[in-house]
Amino acid sequence: MAYKQFILVCGGTGCESSKADDIYKELIANAEAMGVKDDVQIVKTGCFGFCEKGPIVKVLPTESFYVEVKPEDAKEIIAEQVIKGREVKRLLYKDDKAKDRIKLEDIGFYQKQFRIVLRNCGIINPENIDEYIARDGYAGLEKVLGSMKPEDVIAELKTSGLRGRGGAGFPTWRKWEFSKNISSDQKYVVCNADEGDPGAYMDRSTIEGDPHSIIEAMSICGYTIGADKGYVYIRAEYPLAIDRLKIALKQAREYGLLGNNILGTNFSFDIEVRLGAGAFVCGEETALL
Numbered sequence: 001m002a003y004k005q006f007i008l009v010c011g012g013t014g015c016e017s018s019k020a021d022d023i024y025k026e027l028i029a030n031a032e033a034m035g036v037k038d039d040v041q042i043v044k045t046g047c048f049g050f051c052e053k054g055p056i057v058k059v060l061p062t063e064s065f066y067v068e069v070k071p072e073d074a075k076e077i078i079a080e081q082v083i084k085g086r087e088v089k090r091l092l093y094k095d096d097k098a099k100d101r102i103k104l105e106d107i108g109f110y111q112k113q114f115r116i117v118l119r120n121c122g123i124i125n126p127e128n129i130d131e132y133i134a135r136d137g138y139a140g141l142e143k144v145l146g147s148m149k150p151e152d153v154i155a156e157l158k159t160s161g162l163r164g165r166g167g168a169g170f171p172t173w174r175k176w177e178f179s180k181n182i183s184s185d186q187k188y189v190v191c192n193a194d195e196g197d198p199g200a201y202m203d204r205s206t207i208e209g210d211p212h213s214i215i216e217a218m219s220i221c222g223y224t225i226g227a228d229k230g231y232v233y234i235r236a237e238y239p240l241a242i243d244r245l246k247i248a249l250k251q252a253r254e255y256g257l258l259g260n261n262i263l264g265t266n267f268s269f270d271i272e273v274r275l276g277a278g279a280f281v282c283g284e285e286t287a288l289l
Contacts (some may be wrong), residue, residue, distance in 0.1 A: 003041040005082055006060040010122065012047030012208055013240055015054040019071055020044075023055055026074030031082065040082050046121035046209015050109055053093065058122075063103045066091040117165075117202075121209030126244050129251040132212040138257055141216050144223055145265045150180055153224040165202070179225040187227035189218045193234040193241070194276055194283030207234070207241040211248035215258065215271060222269040230271040233288055235278040245273060 009015075009024045024044050031037045048056045053067035057077065064087050066077070073091060080086045093107060104110060115121075124131040132138070144153055157173035164170040179187065191214060193203040207214060218230045234242060249271055252258040260268045276282050 003039060005040045005062075007040060007042045007077070007082075008045045008058040008060070008122065009042065010046075010048050010054055010056040011044035011126070011240075012051070012054075012121075012205060013238075014047065014051035015056060016240060018055050020055040022071040023057065023069055023074055026071045027057075027078060030075045030078040034078055034083060036078065036082050040078075043125045044127075045123060046126050047118075047205045048122040049113075049118070049205075050107070057091075058104065059087075062087065064088075065093045065104050065107070067093045117206055117213075118209070120213065121205060124210070126209050126211055127247050129212060129248065129255060132210070137212055138216055141219050141257065142263060144220050145263055145267055150224045150226070153220065154180065176221060176224050179227075184226075186229070187225055189221045189225070189227050189230040190289060191218055191230065191232040192283055192285070192288055193232055193238075194278075194288065195235065203234075204238050204241045207232075207238070207245050211241075211245045212252065214245070215248055215252050218271060219258070219262065219269050223267050228268050228270070230269065231274050232271060233274050233276055233282075236275040237278050242273065242275070249273070 007027055009027065010020055011024070012020075021044075024042065027042045028037070031040055031042065048054075048058070050056060050067070055069045057066040057069045058064065059066070059077070059081055062081075064081065066073075066088065069077075069091060073088070076088050077091075080088050095108065120132065120135055124135060126132075129137075148156075154173050154177050157176060158171075162172040164172060164175070193207060195203050214232065218232075222228060222230055232245060234245070236242070249258065253270075256263060258270050262269060281287050
């Protein structure tokens with residue numbers, strides 16, 4: 001189906017707490033009621049990052065960036081934007097410098113950002129594996145399993161300069177090499193998504209908005225260090241992230257990207273979710289393991 005327009009609704013925790021799900025449902029209901037459901041695709045995405053202005057709705061291809069949207073605004077967005085091709089100007093983001101509308105990339109909040117980990121958040125539907133694959137998702141895993149040895153992966157990590165995002169900034173290649181070189185009958189890959197620091201939610205945003213990136217990265221790590229089992233340790237207070245991760249795990253298994261003989265190779269790997277109670281110390285590495 002060839003859609004003429006696309007509406008992206010922020011589905012991160014911040015916007016969800018301000019009735020983003022109701023906005024999403026109202027947009028769908030009004031598109032159907034007004035007879036344009038086949039003209040517009042309405043997608044719930046991950047966090048846009050601009051939480052103070054949420055709930056956020058973005059319309060493509062016009063790049064209309066609506067902020068502080070309410071469920072009752074959905075009818076006007078469909079009637080004006082989708083049907084008549086006119087933006088709802090009262091909902092557009094404005095700043096002190098702009099007299100009228102500005103696009104997302106022109107907003108000061110975004111201007112110095114270069115998203116790497118969060119590159120898909122706010123763009124794809126985190127509950128649809130096909131949208132992740134369409135943005136080169138699992139291409140890295142395919143390359144690793146098809147043409148790279150564990151030593152090659154570590155060399156690539158070393159070249160990249162990738163470091164842990166915690167305070168120590170520990171080189172990722174060293175951690176993977178240490179694990180690879182240990183002789184053991186059983187090894188595990190553990191994703192620490194506890195985030196005990198007050199106000200921290202980077203991990204949660206990634207899992208909510210791009211859960212397949214976590215699965216792919218853990219699988220590559222498993223191949224590199226010789227592990228066939230992974231755990232995501234996440235606090236139970238993150239129900240949205242947990243739900244989306246479980247959906248992603250199910251989809252990955254259905255696509256042969258998790259489980260036995262991944263992508264027709266001899267490599268097998270699977271991931272289990274473990275819920276934590278939210279104690280700060282539980283996110284510390286030795287306590288976690």
